[in-house]
Amino acid sequence: MDVVIYHNPACGTSRNALSLIRAVGIEPHVVDYLKSPPARALLQQLVARMALPLRALLRERGTPFAQLGLADPALTDAQIIDAMMAHPILINRPIVVTPLGVKLCRPSETVLDILPFAPREDRVREDGSLFxxxxxxxxxxxxxxxxxxxxxxxxxxxxxxxxxxxxxxxxxxxxxxxxxxxxxxxxxxxxxxxxxxxxxxxxxxxxxxxxxxxxxxxxxxxxxxxxxxxxxxxxxxxxxxxxxxxxxxxxxxxxxxxxxxxxxxxxxxxxxxxx
Missing domain, CATH: 3.40.630.30 (Gcn5-related N-acetyltransferase (GNAT))
Structure with missing residues (x-):
């Protein structure tokens, strides 16, 4: 199965989702999107396939969200995409693409929704809590x-x-x-x-x-x-x-x-x- 994960290695949720993908025997194509962000058209396609409002993909914490005034409800989707292109850290993570769908996997266990099966033994997150x-x-x-x-x-x-x-x-x-x-x-x-x-x-x-x-x-x-x-x-x-x-x-x-x-x-x- 071909799987792509738009990954931030500094994000615990992203690392946990990656560990679950690997736990079912799949080695995904890992895209460090802060270094190689998706092109504008691809990002728009991913959002459409997730059936999420674009704002749901905006990350606030640890980003220039407030400084850029992105809470303004008058902003258009085009303006929000412009901000994401200029500051990829605004794109929430991880986004996972499989033949079964595209999903913003937060919490990390939701990646199981688009994998063919789940690991069959108990596993824990990085913080020691149970998946x-x-x-x-x-x-x-x-x-x-x-x-x-x-x-x-x-x-x-x-x-x-x-x-x-x-x-x-x-x-x-x-x-x-x-x-x-x-x-x-x-x-x-x-x-x-x-x-x-x-x-x-x-x-x-x-x-x-x-x-x-x-x-x-x-x-x-x-x-x-x-x-x-x-x-x-x-x-x-x-x-x-x-x-x-x-x-x-x-x-x-x-x-x-x-x-x-x-x-x-x-x-x-x-x-x-x-x-």
Whole structure:
């Protein structure tokens, strides 16, 4: 299989995606795009094949994004492309091209979406946390409801939920946890998150949240919300900020979780989603 990765060797996410490609026995064509950026027409083609808004490919952190005023919503796609051509560091990474598709692979596990198969043994990221595979499951999956009940999490609205739910496993197949989200326009409510006892202390919770936000981003979400009675400090460590409950967007406030299932003592947090 011919695979191309537009790679930044200084980026941990890019290195992790490259390691997963190699773990399935594929040696990709590695393009150090800071040294050899794609031509304008090729970049436009890649964006079109990813079916992403061009702005979703713009990298803010560690780039001249702010200095160039690229947050200005009046900028055209042509102007954004001009900036990327002049400053390739603005192009987010890694972009991976395979016969199965083109994808901005953030988090790195999403590269598995466009590979023919996944590694079949547990592997860890450079930071020591587990690589995970997510699999969409039905809201009525009995094992999901059983795990939530055992964790003391609500289940009464599961079958009527408009959300998407996932199981998370290590690459070797060990069940690590469950989670889901309900999409309300550009807002998404993360819910039903749990990590199994055997998966705790291995970075699984953070990686599950990153995967959930990535899946929601692909559906149009740009802000993630969560309600929790006891895990607010944890969510703050992964970039969430507390809010007063009355400041929630109407759709989030009107969701069954916020409107009555979660107690009044539950803390509301949010963070922006940016690949």
């Amino acid at each position: 995970l595979r997510d699999e969409q499951i039905g809201a009525g999956e009995p094992r999901l409801a059983k795990a939530l009940r055992e964790a003391g999490l609500p289940t009464q609205d599961l079958r009527e939920s408009p959300g998407r739910f996932y199981s998370f496993r290590t690459l070797g197949g060990r069940l690590i946890g469950y989670g889901g989200f309900e999409l309300y326009g550009t807002d998404v409510l993360l819910r039903s998150l749990l990590v199994t006892e055997s998966g705790r202390g291995q970075g699984a919770g953070r990686n599950m949240v990153l995967l959930l936000m990535s899946r929601a981003f692909d559906l149009g979400a740009r802000t993630a919300w969560v309600l929790t009675t006891d895990a607010a400090p944890y969510f703050e460590t992964i970039g969430f900020t507390r809010h007063a409950r009355e400041t929630a967007p109407p759709a989030i406030a009107g969701s069954p979780q916020a409107a009555g299932i979660c107690p009044a003592s539950a803390i509301l947090l949010s963070r922006s989603i940016a690949l």
